[in-house]
Amino acid sequence: MKLHDSLDHAVADVSADLPALVAGSRRQGLSIRRRRRALATVGTAAAVSVLALGAYALVPGDQGPSDTGVATDIASPVPVGALSGRTAPITSGGVAAALAATVEDVADGTFGRFQGDASNREGSAALLFEPENGSGPAGQVFINLQPLAMAGQAPYTCEGYLEDYLTDCTVRQLPNGDTLRTYREDDDTEVGAGSQRVVAEVLRPEQRLRILVFARNSNPWAIGELRARPVLTTEQLIEIATQPWWSRTELPVEYVEAGNDLELYQN
């Protein structure tokens, strides 16, 4: 008898109470979802200072709380159901809800400080995310939906694109014709030594769209505090950035509707 057969034999009479397993898993899974959606205490005491993230970045508000950064309770920032395929005009809340939903799809953790903006046929959103694992402050996750021209001219490569402080650049063509570019930035002079930012960028000629998603190991409300790594990996950012429904003008209706109920942090 081979090991395979011995192992098979050893557990041959093990069977699950499937209805109970389904019910228990659903219940526990719903609990995980609720926990993810609970707006957690993120960041720590820090003076609120405007942190320039570039011309298209959202910045901390100067009217927001400068203490522990607890947002108001939001029961369900993202829709529970799958996407219907219907779309609606993009909104600030919709971008934030879509970002939250996609982060939720790829990682376990808690969320806070949603920010969003949709104007001039562009969209952007940011949120703080605190993964279940590791320690340190919540990290900022950010998305920009911009005109493709913001990425320069095709062909999109690493050469001539990266400044000295951007490293580990990779570029590859996706089966649908999009270009995926990833890179990282360490020791951002505006965030401080030890800061890390990982970026995934999808360049979608068909829609004249640039989707740029990044995650930090820090957040603007906890200056000087750093996690060991950014709160999302490059692979997770790629999963978010390659969603086919990102657009500068419309989003899945479920996210737009969820965004109507999402209380955005004042900015």
Added chain:
Amino acid sequence: MTTARRAASFEEFVVATGDRMLRTAVLLTGDRHAAEDLVQSAYAQAFARWRLVARADNPTAYTRAILTRLFLSDRRRKRVRELPLLAGADAPATTTDPALRLSLVEALATLPPTDRAVLVLRYFHDLPVAEVADQVGLSESACRTRASRALARLRTHFPDLADQA
């Protein structure tokens, strides 16, 4: 797709894969109750991100990877004792060689968790070395070394496995 349809789809998935997943967990943990917890936790995580899991090329492999990760990282933070998942769990074994069956699970349990996972994925699920290595976070060469070492240890309990693995 509605929430109800998604739930039904998840239910079908658990029904189709639950027994095999639980057997995997028993081999990994060596303990029925720990296996129940582990499997439920793995399916719970799959449910929590069902959109992503259902889209995966192989949802079963995806969920098994969750289960393996949970086992290795020991992230199970609470035991869920309310669900007797093993039908007839306390019933006497019906195999013709119960001593061997019990001992093999026990012998597995003496191995380091990573070695255990390597053996279970490699020989119970017949996964390629590259896939096993990826799931347990080892290089392929390290995975082969682990498998070889773990088999050698098992052979001290079951010499008959020597030429059979």
